[in-house]
Amino acid sequence: MARAAGVATGTVYLYFRSKDELLVSIFQRMMREAMADARTVLAEIDDPAEKLRRLARGHLERVGRDREFAIVCQVEFRHSTKFMEQFSSAELRDYLGVIRDTIAEGQARGVFRTAISPTLGAKVLFGALDEMATNWILSRRRYALTADADAVVDLFLNGVTA
Amino acid sequence: MARAAGVATGTVYLYFRSKDELLVSIFQRMMREAMADARTVLAEIDDPAEKLRRLARGHLERVGRDREFAIVCQVEFRHSTKFMEQFSSAELRDYLGVIRDTIAEGQARGVFRTAISPTLGAKVLFGALDEMATNWILSRRRYALTADADAVVDLFLNGVTA
């Protein structure tokens, strides 16, 4: 981190109390950006399906922008249960909330099936996108991660059944 | 690990050459079990949709059986990119392969849409189930993880669209 920022190791500790605080800070900045993007989507788009598509694209665009950063998110953040518990409760909940609300909105408008729990739906979509991100990091091939967004959302919207 | 097994630290090294070998060993045992379960499902069931449902149930049942074990899988295994790269190539590929082949089989029979890439479909389903598992581990509530399987597969099969 210090090297990437072009400063000495000690300098980092002038701005962050500890490595954990640095990671939390990175995570929160990422989530703030994610939430800002999401709010823009919610404001600009009306159709719930299209909202999901745009949220998914935004998600993968964000992750795919910087591979190093993505590795931090997919690997470093998951080091300890303790750390995951801490952030999963607040910021991530809000992010999943946006997806959940969008699904609920679609149900209210009658375009989404009410048989689906919005909370569960949000987790499924998030889990699917997260898996795309993980695969992209671990893959030796350097394909455009964003390209997966539409396919994932198509599957999420319409299912695999013919 | 040693503490959990009620033995001294050194004892672990009588059975595993190193910590990595222990983790790999746990992972491989888990994957062997997963593949054995999966093969049973493939042999017993004919309908591709039902196969997916049974694979999903099996997956969450396995993870939900032992919380400690699940934590090792969801947290410890993701410590390092290097470690993940190592086994994501072999064992996990086979497991995803089972899902992929089932989707392809459904397409061949005309019950699944051919617009869906079986590989991507497999990742989506796996990612969704993995997210259920992670949420279950991090949740303070002690609900039955398996209960999510049907809802996830319903969503995967039919989508969210009304």
Place this chain on the structure above:
Amino acid sequence: MARAAGVATGTVYLYFRSKDELLVSIFQRMMREAMADARTVLAEIDDPAEKLRRLARGHLERVGRDREFAIVCQVEFRHSTKFMEQFSSAELRDYLGVIRDTIAEGQARGVFRTAISPTLGAKVLFGALDEMATNWILSRRRYALTADADAVVDLFLNGVTA
């Protein structure tokens, strides 16, 4: 050691209090044998020069008899200053004493130069033989160690000067 003796590790501790005691015991047995050989030589031979030759041959024969054993002597015994201090004071002193006395005897008979300190002479001869042993252990070639004895003693007796 236990493996070589065809017994279980624990069995060794029925006969020796500790690893150090075992090593000391081996060392003492070796020195007892060495002293016995040396006394035989002293009794059988009259000529001091011939005594030295026979002592040297005996030394290298003993070391060269069993390579594993020689490694223990040349490597294991020198692990710690503490250990070396312990045994160098007693048994080894007796062994060097035999060489020293033989040199002194030669001086008394007028066949060896009195300018040479018998104590130093004993160390020199021992050091030379010890170096032969060490070289033999480290060498990949499996030559007969004993063959060096005569050359070493010739050098010790007559020097390198023409």
Place this chain on the structure above:
Amino acid sequence: MARAAGVATGTVYLYFRSKDELLVSIFQRMMREAMADARTVLAEIDDPAEKLRRLARGHLERVGRDREFAIVCQVEFRHSTKFMEQFSSAELRDYLGVIRDTIAEGQARGVFRTAISPTLGAKVLFGALDEMATNWILSRRRYALTADADAVVDLFLNGVTA
């Protein structure tokens, strides 16, 4: 080592990758110094016998300079056969080579007996000096190690025979 240098354990690892590398580094520095001293002797002195005397003095002076250092050389370096095999082949071979060549030179000039193998002669002289060093380390008395050099070389040159 760290304690002797007055630093924390971890600090050593800023300068040496591992304990082995540290030992190798110490050994190589010692051999570099030894070879430099030896080359000076070879250049300054013409008489082979005098060369040997000066090489021996240099050897014992170097060892006798720092007791702690000498203990590392005589004890630590001989911990494992593997470690000894590694460097006995390269650096030590060069050092013995200098002695061997000096003996061969003496033979070529007719001042040393050709019956003596220069290689064996080198080992004998080295072994004798090494034994002096070991004795000095183990001795409780704090005599000047260098004083032995002349006596050892006199013995090496002229032998013990009257």
Place this chain on the structure above:
DNA sequence: AATGAATGAGACTTCATTCAT
């Protein structure tokens, strides 16, 4: 404020020794 060498707690591992069988 910035630096980066130094720190030392803690992780992984070995191996001399013990002890239940």
Place this chain on the structure above:
DNA sequence: GATGAATGAAGTCTCATTCAT
């Protein structure tokens, strides 16, 4: 007595954090 699996102290090494400059 014999066994060998189990033990845990001690060794090597890492890396998050500190601190003198």
